[in-house]
Amino acid sequence: MSGLITLTTDEHAALDRIEERRRQVRKGTVIQHSEERVTELFVLREGMMMSYVLLPDGSRQILRFYFPGEIMGMAGMGYRNAPETLCALADCVVCPFEKAAVSRLMVDHPRLGAMLMAFSQIERAVLTDRLASLGRTSARARVGALLLELHNRLRARDGRGNGTFPLGLTQEEIGDATGLTSVHVNRMLRQLEEDGLITREAGHVTIGDVAALARATHHVDRYAALDLSWLPPAR
Amino acid sequence: MSGLITLTTDEHAALDRIEERRRQVRKGTVIQHSEERVTELFVLREGMMMSYVLLPDGSRQILRFYFPGEIMGMAGMGYRNAPETLCALADCVVCPFEKAAVSRLMVDHPRLGAMLMAFSQIERAVLTDRLASLGRTSARARVGALLLELHNRLRARDGRGNGTFPLGLTQEEIGDATGLTSVHVNRMLRQLEEDGLITREAGHVTIGDVAALARATHHVDRYAALDLSWLPPAR
DNA sequence: CGGGTAATTGAATCTCGTCAAGCTGGGTGG
DNA sequence: CCACCCAGCTTGACGAGATTCAATTACCCG
Numbered sequence: 001m002s003g004l005i006t007l008t009t010d011e012h013a014a015l016d017r018i019e020e021r022r023r024q025v026r027k028g029t030v031i032q033h034s035e036e037r038v039t040e041l042f043v044l045r046e047g048m049m050m051s052y053v054l055l056p057d058g059s060r061q062i063l064r065f066y067f068p069g070e071i072m073g074m075a076g077m078g079y080r081n082a083p084e085t086l087c088a089l090a091d092c093v094v095c096p097f098e099k100a101a102v103s104r105l106m107v108d109h110p111r112l113g114a115m116l117m118a119f120s121q122i123e124r125a126v127l128t129d130r131l132a133s134l135g136r137t138s139a140r141a142r143v144g145a146l147l148l149e150l151h152n153r154l155r156a157r158d159g160r161g162n163g164t165f166p167l168g169l170t171q172e173e174i175g176d177a178t179g180l181t182s183v184h185v186n187r188m189l190r191q192l193e194e195d196g197l198i199t200r201e202a203g204h205v206t207i208g209d210v211a212a213l214a215r216a217t218h219h220v221d222r223y224a225a226l227d228l229s230w231l232p233p234a235r
Numbered sequence: 236m237s238g239l240i241t242l243t244t245d246e247h248a249a250l251d252r253i254e255e256r257r258r259q260v261r262k263g264t265v266i267q268h269s270e271e272r273v274t275e276l277f278v279l280r281e282g283m284m285m286s287y288v289l290l291p292d293g294s295r296q297i298l299r300f301y302f303p304g305e306i307m308g309m310a311g312m313g314y315r316n317a318p319e320t321l322c323a324l325a326d327c328v329v330c331p332f333e334k335a336a337v338s339r340l341m342v343d344h345p346r347l348g349a350m351l352m353a354f355s356q357i358e359r360a361v362l363t364d365r366l367a368s369l370g371r372t373s374a375r376a377r378v379g380a381l382l383l384e385l386h387n388r389l390r391a392r393d394g395r396g397n398g399t400f401p402l403g404l405t406q407e408e409i410g411d412a413t414g415l416t417s418v419h420v421n422r423m424l425r426q427l428e429e430d431g432l433i434t435r436e437a438g439h440v441t442i443g444d445v446a447a448l449a450r451a452t453h454h455v456d457r458y459a460a461l462d463l464s465w466l467p468p469a470r
Numbered sequence: 471c472g473g474g475t476a477a478t479t480g481a482a483t484c485t486c487g488t489c490a491a492g493c494t495g496g497g498t499g500g
Numbered sequence: 501c502c503a504c505c506c507a508g509c510t511t512g513a514c515g516a517g518a519t520t521c522a523a524t525t526a527c528c529c530g
Contacts, residue, residue, distance in 0.1 A: 061363075061367035063366060076356075079460060079461060081460065106467065113345070125314070127362050127363065136296045179369060183478085183519075226313050226315070230337075405508065406509070419487070422511090
């Protein structure tokens with residue numbers, strides 16, 4: 001949050017309290033099972049995680065990837081049981097906290113509450129972009145758009161913009177996120193490479209011309225062009 | 236909201252203030268254009284609306300259908316320009332209000348703010364269900380799941396549960412929501428009918444056995460099994 | 471240096487899209 | 501009151517894109 005607004009001392013303290021408890025989780029660990037009782041949310045501090053649902057036939061749809069600083073499990077807020085599974089894609093550090101802490105935050109620090117609301121709407125916009133991607137674009141565009149999204153999210157964090165980033169996903173995971181099979185993901189990656197839109201090397205992907213790939217995949221960067229001028233003043 | 240919690244007089248008044256202004260819109264009218272400046276949100280009072288995005292090639296992805304009582308345009312909260320288009324599917328009545336009204340609401344009535352947050356998370360869960368539907372299920376299941384969702388949403392409003400509801404959508408619109416062509420939607424509707432899962436007559440659809448259709452389409456009712464016990468007390 | 475997971479590639483198959491043609495029903499104007 | 505019109509629905513034939521199945525090959529970890 002501190003990247004977008006200047007936090008007061010009180011607000012900073014309130015956010016720190018939420019991240020009090022720490023927990024190490026190893027790659028592959030599930031910290032929240034779909035359909036099981038949920039009382040906690042998590043902040044991701046280090047690593048990379050994902051949320052997904054499993055269908056009765058065993059197929060998996062990955063809903064979202066999480067990077068450090070993001071809140072995981074918000075979708076469970078309104079429900080008794082978790083609507084999705086949270087699983088670590090790498091060794092991670094997470095901070096679990098109670099649902100009620102969010103409601104305390106909204107009472108004591110309305111500006112942070114409004115900020116949370118804005119974030120969940122940005123997340124919604126990203127989700128709807130993926131919906132359009134799955135519903136109305138080719139396999140090639142879907143894979144390319146996913147690479148761009150990962151690139152933008154990582155760049156928003158570390159500031160570097162040289163177009164290279166560690167993939168951190170198997171082709172099967174890319175397939176489960178884009179609604180394709182791992183075999184077809186492989187072919188599409190190859191095609192993107194042959195078209196000169198990306199290069200691959202040792203688990204890293206390089207996007208030579210971000211704008212060109214964005215054009216080829218109809219991708220929009222939802223982490224740009226924000227408007228938070230309507231936020232209430234800090235208390 | 237009054238269906239889920241008991242509102243105080245003050246809370247009721249605050250919500251009424253939001254719905255002060257009224258506007259009639261005729262079928263087909265666009266009240267918010269994607270990529271154009273947005274300062275207002277809307278409450279839908281009567282009718283049925285949808286939000287969608289258009290891709291550069293002209294294809295359309297319908298993101299969501301709106302029914303009376305729901306807030307439209309929340310996704311625009313964090314942005315200067317609207318990420319989606321809002322269009323009336325029937326003659327409607329809407330109540331426009333300023334973005335800042337939401338932030339005032341969150342300051343003055345934290346419980347309503349938390350409620351809004353819960354709603355947006357429920358909406359998120361519905362969206363992720365659609366994502367799984369588009370990414371990992373057959374055309375038949377997608378169409379069936381959409382019918383079930385419309386049925387559940389209408390039932391949540393009017394209470395009737397006899398399985399019959401007015402469709403109010405063309406097959407092309409169903410296709411744009413499910414990522415299919417109108418031609419294939421037609422075939423899938425026919426197939427669902429031949430399988431005895433639905434019947435159609437004069438623009439109305441009847442779902443004989445809701446549970447059976449839910450099984451065939453992997454559909455979950457996200458408007459059931461809510462947990463709002465963590466909400467803060469009313470101010 | 472194994473052993474297992476992930477990536478790669480080819481061939482056959484199937485689902486869904488495309489194109490094209492006819493049909494139907496409700497609204498409109500002569 | 502009827503003929504027409506037009507959007508939406510229906511159906512068939514064909515093709516493209518993605519899946520499935522199967523078999524190697526490359527890579528990472530201990």
